[in-house]
Amino acid sequence: MKKELVEIVSEKNLIFDGRIDNYKVDGKKPEYIVFPENVKQISKIIELAAKEDSKIIPWGSGTKICIGNIPTKIDIVLSLENINKIIEFNPGDLTVYVEAGIKLSDLNQILFKEGLFLPVDPPFSDSCTIGGIVNTDSNGPLRQKYGKIKEMITGMKIMLADGSVVNTGAKVVKNASGYNISRLYVGSMGTIGVVTEIGLKLQPIPETIKNAILTFESISDFIDFTDSVRNSFLIPSYIEYISPSFLKYLSNEYVDEATGNHHLCLLGFDGFSETVDWQIEQVKSLCEKYKSIISSEKGDFFLDQVRNFRSLFENSVIFKINIVIPEFENVLKKIKKITLEYEPVFISHFRSGIIYVIFKLPENLDDEGVVDELTNRIEKTAVDSGGSYMVENIPLKFKERISVWGSMENNLEIMKKIKQQFDPNNIFNPGRFVGGI
């Protein structure tokens, strides 16, 4: 197959030597890494893979490759690194059409020059690609004001398993013409095609962006405070919750008497300067009764930590659960009890009900049944509270024992039919998605 791949992408765009170690997925080594330079080459690679019964892992910059079940088989990593152009940028329309391999940071640099930005702040914002964000439905604190990536997509170009192309949407911000095929691809983990182009809606960069860190002595106080924010006219761009247990992972200069041992809340505001300042004043008066300490100097530091916490917890277990907001305190307490001996850290995009539960398992943990028990109980807690659950990261030896998507049975039949319809030979990312898709 090497010969054919070289014919398609040329020698310089093919890796088959020791460097493939950098492209392992859950310990599994691919045989080839290909770097196509255009859509036509992608189509040929897919056709070749189909003929040879080889499996393809689409790859942006690999920042979220830990997400998903262990692939059943991997042969070719299809890197979109070279598929990274801006195809059309219309500042006046607040839209941009890009190739999927473009990095978010590179795109934003261009957009900034016109006073615009793409309002997403997913993990690894410095290196992740738009295609990766879309396929993993990756979002950050800003989702609480600007929505999720799926709400910013105007259209897509997708390469299907038979090598044909599908176009969805149009280059406009509003559309009710035909099925919303783009939605099917957001969060699809690259299992039903390779998204090669994406149209996006943009936002003007706010005049002022500010944030503040608030301290609370108890979770109840924090909840009480968020209730008063909810009942006010404030429009925070995010409300983040940080558990006291997170602080020991941070450098000492930011963890002082004010922040130490407290539940922290990071609040962000953006907009006209007087609008932002007024809101921060409002927050000050709202939290007077909790003996909160407000610090605006440390806000950016904590925002950075919240966005990039994953780099502090490489060999840890990271659960992402999404619960209904009224259950927040209850769920937090329950999971804390379940995981107490591992000193769990909790970080939450509060207004979206997202809670990350993070802890390290002892390296010498022999009884692997412990992991089964933990994951089962956390899943049950999330699901019983009307929510959803997934394991975002877990050391490989434990990953082998579980399904990272939980025991979800709901609608699997339809989802399997979709997979069967659009990838009948199971070429794309086999086994990594829900229900073995």
Place this chain on the structure above:
Amino acid sequence: MLDSRVIEKLEFVVGKEYVIKDLNELIVFECDGFTLDKSAPEAAIFPGNTEEVSEIVRILYDENIQFTSRGAGTGLSGGCLASKGGVIICLSRMNRILEIDYKNGTAIVESGVINLQLTNKTSKNDYFFAPDPSSQMANTIGGNAATNAGGPHTLKYGSSINHVFGLEVVLSDGSIKQFGGKVEDINGFDLTGLIIGSEGTLGIITKLIVKILHIPEGVKTFLANFGSMYNATKSCSEIISSGIIPAAMEIIDYVMLSALKKAFDFEFSENAKALLIIEIDGIKQGMDRMGEKIINICNKNNALEVKVAKDDEERTLLWAARKSAFGAVGRISPNYLTNDGVVPRTKIPEMIEYVYEVGEKYSLKIANTFHAGDGNIHPLIMYDERNPDQVDRTFRAAAEIMKKCIEFSGTISGEHGIGTYKKKYMKWIFSENDIKFMRSIKKIFDPRGLSNPGKIFDLLSLKRK
């Protein structure tokens, strides 16, 4: 006509009083707001809950009878008429608001709940449901989701798809499915997103989990008169480019203004060729400066007059007039065809000029009232259905307008859907392969092609296989 045996079975499920089979009564269901395509159903059934919908559909599935779900019938593309015969399943009795969870910002409603009712119900707690199509006093939330309906405030708040977290859907075999939920992140394919905007072709929406929002502290509405349409549309483009995203930005042209004047005694300057309504909302602090920016842009573009709605009453009146615009045209013309193309917002000035040219070319009167902020135009082409030549010209003019939208990288529907009306133009925007993809989705959800047949695209190639 349906077999009396089938009718009996259906009557057994919902009760005799909720099955209409008299031809005279069925005429009500022969079309929606798109009146150029009519086809009466063989029966209309009014289920009272999801289980009844499921039982009805199961009976129809066993008998291979096609069905079309219908809310209030306010659609504008022929999406809820029984174009291939069969049964209409009307969801108007399923109008209960089942849960309002303010802390979570969600409500659970049956699909027949009227759009405005949800806002009315939640307003005492300072909450509202954001999608606001013009017919929101009558249309249903299930219908909004089925067509991915928008409204003036879509500019800031997004279309229906941005406000639905979860759905309960009855598939064509009668099975009841739950998609999505009360939270935003659900594992697996986004089936909720796929159902929204699918116009009832993938199944019947019976319940929805929707987002409700806290009302903004302040609202300010500006009215700017322009001596030319071009200056009005240009002001819109410039407002957006200046970094302001208003809550709504609507334009009403002079043809529509005179219709409104006749219908509502609506006062406007004699020289005005276009009226631009701009609404901003949010925190009061800072709104004055935003308002000044907007006024400056309008003045720079030679606005004849810019004024601010002085109170809530004036604002309500203004929106009432805007939302009655379609009705007002009904008073000056026997019939009109509503169009719904979208273009990139900077192309609006050229696009509207083109609409007028098309009107002249085909000797048709066209009134415009549209969502200028997001590039969604609504040319209302006036005609008399008793004049076949005029009807023909109306269709041809509409097609030319759609074609132009596509030339500008736009599309043929922004918020009304495809239905039967725009089906034949789908091939202008999508390739054979794109449509084949949609057909494959349809086949997964509705293998027998029973659910709202003949809408969006035909299933000919399915049969061919």
